[in-house]
Amino acid sequence: MTVIRILHTADNHLDPKLTLLGPKSMERRRDFAEAFHRAIDYALERKPHLFLVSGDLFDSVNPRNPARTYVIRAFRRLHEEGVKVFLIAGNHDMPRSVEEGMSPLNEVEATGCARFFSSADKPETEHVKVDGVDVAVTGLSYNPEVPLDENPFRFSGVKLPVEGDVDIAMLHYNFSGVRVPEAWRAPVITREDIPAGYMYVALGHVHSHKEIALGDLIAAYPGSTERRSFSEEEDPAKGFLWVELPLEGKPKVEFIKVPTRPMKAVEVDVAPSVEDPLKHILQSLPADNPQLLLRLVVRGVLPLAKLASYSRASLLKRLEERFFYTLVDDSELRCEAQISSVSPAEVKSPIEAFREEIARRLRDSQLQEEKWVLERALRIGLQRLEEAGGW
Numbered sequence: 252m253t254v255i256r257i258l259h260t261a262d263n264h265l266d267p268k269l270t271l272l273g274p275k276s277m278e279r280r281r282d283f284a285e286a287f288h289r290a291i292d293y294a295l296e297r298k299p300h301l302f303l304v305s306g307d308l309f310d311s312v313n314p315r316n317p318a319r320t321y322v323i324r325a326f327r328r329l330h331e332e333g334v335k336v337f338l339i340a341g342n343h344d345m346p347r348s349v350e351e352g353m354s355p356l357n358e359v360e361a362t363g364c365a366r367f368f369s370s371a372d373k374p375e376t377e378h379v380k381v382d383g384v385d386v387a388v389t390g391l392s393y394n395p396e397v398p399l400d401e402n403p404f405r406f407s408g409v410k411l412p413v414e415g416d417v418d419i420a421m422l423h424y425n426f427s428g429v430r431v432p433e434a435w436r437a438p439v440i441t442r443e444d445i446p447a448g449y450m451y452v453a454l455g456h457v458h459s460h461k462e463i464a465l466g467d468l469i470a471a472y473p474g475s476t477e478r479r480s481f482s483e484e485e486d487p488a489k490g491f492l493w494v495e496l497p498l499e500g501k502p503k504v505e506f507i508k509v510p511t512r513p514m515k516a517v518e519v520d521v522a523p524s525v526e527d528p529l530k531h532i533l534q535s536l537p538a539d540n541p542q543l544l545l546r547l548v549v550r551g552v553l554p555l556a557k558l559a560s561y562s563r564a565s566l567l568k569r570l571e572e573r574f575f576y577t578l579v580d581d582s583e584l585r586c587e588a589q590i591s592s593v594s595p596a597e598v599k600s601p602i603e604a605f606r607e608e609i610a611r612r613l614r615d616s617q618l619q620e621e622k623w624v625l626e627r628a629l630r631i632g633l634q635r636l637e638e639a640g641g642w
Contacts, residue, residue, distance in 0.1 A: 253382045253498055255417055258294045260491040261305035261455030262475035263287045264343065266318035268311065275576040279544075282512050283310075284321060286476035289509040290491045291325045294334055297493070300381050302326075302334050305455030305473075306341025306393055306423030312351050314344075319355060323362050330364035335379050338367045340392040341423040341455055342437065345371065347395040347631065354392075368392060368421065372407040376414055384498065387415025393423040393456075397438040398626050404444045413448040417496055420445065423455040426470060431457050432482050433606075434633060445470070450496050459486050460506055469502045477511050481546050484514040512575065514544045521551030521584065528553060528561040529569075539573040550583035558586050605632055 265283050269276040294302050309318065326336050340354045360367035368375040368390025376389040389411055397403045403424055404410065411420055425431055427441040437456055442465055445452055452470035460474035473492040478484065490508040497503075519535045521528050532549060553561070563579055570577045609629045616622050 253384050255301070255381055255384070255386055255496040256297070256299040257301045257303060257419075257451070257453075257494040257496065258290060258297070258299045258491060259303045259305065259453045259471065259473050259494055260287070260290045260476060261423070261453070261473050262307045262341065262458055262479075263290075263304070264307055264310040264475060264477065264479050265322065266310055266314035267479065271578060272576050279512070279576075280318075283477045284318070286489065286509045286511060288325070290476065290507075291329070293491070293493075293507060294329055295332060298332055299334060299493075300379065300386070301388065301419070302329055302336045303388075303419075303421055303453045304336070304338045305421050305453045306339050306345075307343045307455060308338060308341075309344040309355050310479075312344055312346050312354060314355055319358060322359055323364070326359065326364045327362065335388075336365035337377065337388050337390060337421060338365055339390040339421045339423055339455070340367075340369065340371075342393045342395065342630070343634075345393045345395060347627070371395075373409055374411055374420075376412055378415060384417060385415040386417045386419065387412075388419045388421065389414075390421035394438070395627070395630070398623065399436050399438065399630065401438050402440060402444070403438045404440065406438070411444070411446055411449070413446050417498070418446075418449045419496075420449055420452045421455075422452060425456060426454060426463060426472075429457060429461055429463065429472075434480075434482060434602075451494060451502055458483050460488070460490065460492075462504055467501055469504060471504055473506070476509055478514050481514055481516045484516060512544055513540065513542060514546070516546040516548065518548045518550070521549060521553060523551075523553055523557075523587065525551075525553070525557070528557055529566060532566060533569060536570075536573070541572075541575060543574045545570070545574045545577045547577055547579045548583070549579065549581040552585050552587050554587045558584070602633060605629075 269279050272279050329336055338356050340356055344354050346354055356367040359365050366377050369392055371392045371394035374389045374391045376387050379386045394403055397406045425437045425439045427439050449468055454470055454472045457472045458475040461472045463470040471492055476489055488508045489511045490506055493505045493507055495503040519532050521531055525531045609625055613622055613625050
């Protein structure tokens with residue numbers, strides 16, 4: 252009996268912007284490349300019929316040339332082994348304006364070793380023959396013009412076609428019923444958007460591995476192949492999916508783990524009674540781990556004399572050998588003499604403040620066009636603030 256073999260990956264975020272990591276940025280970029288390379292090696296070993304990338308292969312629309320070259324070489328190897336590669340763009344590698352030009356995935360497709368479904372408002376379909384079975388792969392790239400929480404199919408007035416003996420869809424949106432962090436807000440698709448006859452929906456955008464069983468249909472997020480932000484530190488594992496679709500019976504989905512760099516956020520409160528703030532902070536940290544990417548949040552109110560003994564530079568110097576890299580946020584460490592009527596609990600991060608300000612303007616706006624501009628500003632602004640570390 253014919254079984255369609257698929258390797259499904261998404262949200263690889265190759266060549267991320269990591270300027271905050273300074274000298275460790277190149278090594279961290281290699282983490283993302285190595286995680287994706289695990290999926291390539293697995294495919295070369297198991298030789299699936301289809302290799303699906305459901306969006307955000309690249310972290311931006313302008314990845315550096317080394318990342319572009321690496322991807323083209325990897326896909327050429329798959330192509331030479333008879334593996335069909337299909338791509339859609341996600342919210343990171345889909346242009347949001349004419350000024351941003353085209354997606355880097357267009358360049359990948361131009362090599363002839365992959366098929367990129369570039370349309371964001373009309374599903375595209377490619378047919379593949381597997382042992383005489385007609386497999387129809389349909390893809391729809393992320394549409395940045397669809398308002399958050401809107402349904403992209405209803406917004407564009409389109410439906411997924413049913414054309415093959417086996418039908419597969421590739422989408423980069425949230426799925427109704429799947430809980431996601433606020434930072435991952437996106438247009439939402441529903442079970443009703445998937446016509447009868449589809450066996451598998453290869454989803455992207457949500458960075459955690461999730462599978463949604465819908466009768467004989469399975470919709471699945473492989474999750475990201477490497478942790479992109481500290482909101483993912485609690486994810487137990489990262490990886491990709493190995494999928495087998497029999498002509499009769501239910502799909503079989505296996506999650507394949509890949510090694511990833513650990514991340515951890517630690518909050519340290521420094522009370523006025525603490526004699527040595529620097530020593531207190533150092534003693535509050537987890538055990539030494541040269542592989543750990545640490546985010547340290549220091550808060551508290553200290554007398555001027557004690558605050559003067561605290562040095563971020565000294566703190567970072569002491570942590571150089573203990574962890575892979577440490578990001579320090581001490582914006583909430585204040586001098587006792589500078590206390591105002593605003594309590595520390597009311598201080599908001601740049602992301603929180605930006606989101607609340609846009610929400611306020613959306614509530615006050617009476618013009619649909621203005622609301623559309625504000626929603627777009629919210630999406631782009633949150634992305635930029637996250638890249639800059641404005642937690």
